[in-house]
Amino acid sequence: MDLEIKKIIDLHKIDQQILEIHDSKGALPGIIEKQENKVEDLKSILKDGKKELKTITKSIDDFSLQTSDLTTKIEKYNSQIYSVKNNKEYEALLKEIDFLKGESANAESELSIFKAKKEEKETTINDAKTTLDEINSKLGENVEELKVISASTDKEEKKLSKDKKKILKDMIDKKFVESYLDGTQTFKLAVLSRNACSNCYSSLPPQFILNVKKRDKLYPCPSCGVNLYWEE
Numbered sequence: 001m002d003l004e005i006k007k008i009i010d011l012h013k014i015d016q017q018i019l020e021i022h023d024s025k026g027a028l029p030g031i032i033e034k035q036e037n038k039v040e041d042l043k044s045i046l047k048d049g050k051k052e053l054k055t056i057t058k059s060i061d062d063f064s065l066q067t068s069d070l071t072t073k074i075e076k077y078n079s080q081i082y083s084v085k086n087n088k089e090y091e092a093l094l095k096e097i098d099f100l101k102g103e104s105a106n107a108e109s110e111l112s113i114f115k116a117k118k119e120e121k122e123t124t125i126n127d128a129k130t131t132l133d134e135i136n137s138k139l140g141e142n143v144e145e146l147k148v149i150s151a152s153t154d155k156e157e158k159k160l161s162k163d164k165k166k167i168l169k170d171m172i173d174k175k176f177v178e179s180y181l182d183g184t185q186t187f188k189l190a191v192l193s194r195n196a197c198s199n200c201y202s203s204l205p206p207q208f209i210l211n212v213k214k215r216d217k218l219y220p221c222p223s224c225g226v227n228l229y230w231e232e
Contacts, residue, residue, distance in 0.1 A: 007167050009229050012189040014164045021153045028146045042132040045072040049125040056118045063111040070104040190226045199225035
């Protein structure tokens with residue numbers, strides 16, 4: 001058999017073995033990745049939420065102080081009403097009191113808005129914390145479960161990856177290697193099994209089977225086009 005073809009076949013076999021190992025882990029790797037992404041999203045929500053809550057709390061403090069100051073001024077001017085000396089002073093005082101009452105109403109309205117925002121933001125933060133705790137708990141369980149499953153396959157997978165790197169390094173057809181590594185390689189292989197293509201399960205003509213068994217080159221399946229090889 002051509003040495004370069006043998007390398008391609010060996011590469012295919014290794015990929016199949018690695019795929020079987022990954023399949024043995026089930027959906028756990030994908031689930032863990034999604035959970036880790038969700039954890040990062042929630043951490044970001046909490047970080048931004050706490051920052052926004054700090055700004056909202058400052059606004060509440062500012063408007064509370066403003067409201068208190070305005071109330072004090074209104075009370076002060078109200079107490080001066082009975083000591084004015086003429087109508088002009090009386091009208092000026094009433095005008096100032098009305099103005100301060102308007103400012104106080106605006107401040108109280110803003111204060112009410114920011115208090116509602118604070119309550120809403122605290123709810124969002126608490127919900128995020130609860131969800132984060134739940135996901136972290138499930139994530140920990142899944143990571144431990146994956147460790148147990150991987151314990152029996154990690155050594156084998158590392159060896160297969162090492163063997164694959166060596167094959168790719170030793171291959172003469174560097175264009176094949178380049179397309180294989182960047183995922184654009186469309187060269188597909190399947191083993192001849194029970195006189196049929198193991199990819200599409202089509203029965204093959206006797207002469208075609210004999211040609212494949214010569215192992216002098218790869219023969220494409222007449223039905224699906226996948227390159228077939230023979231294993232003794």
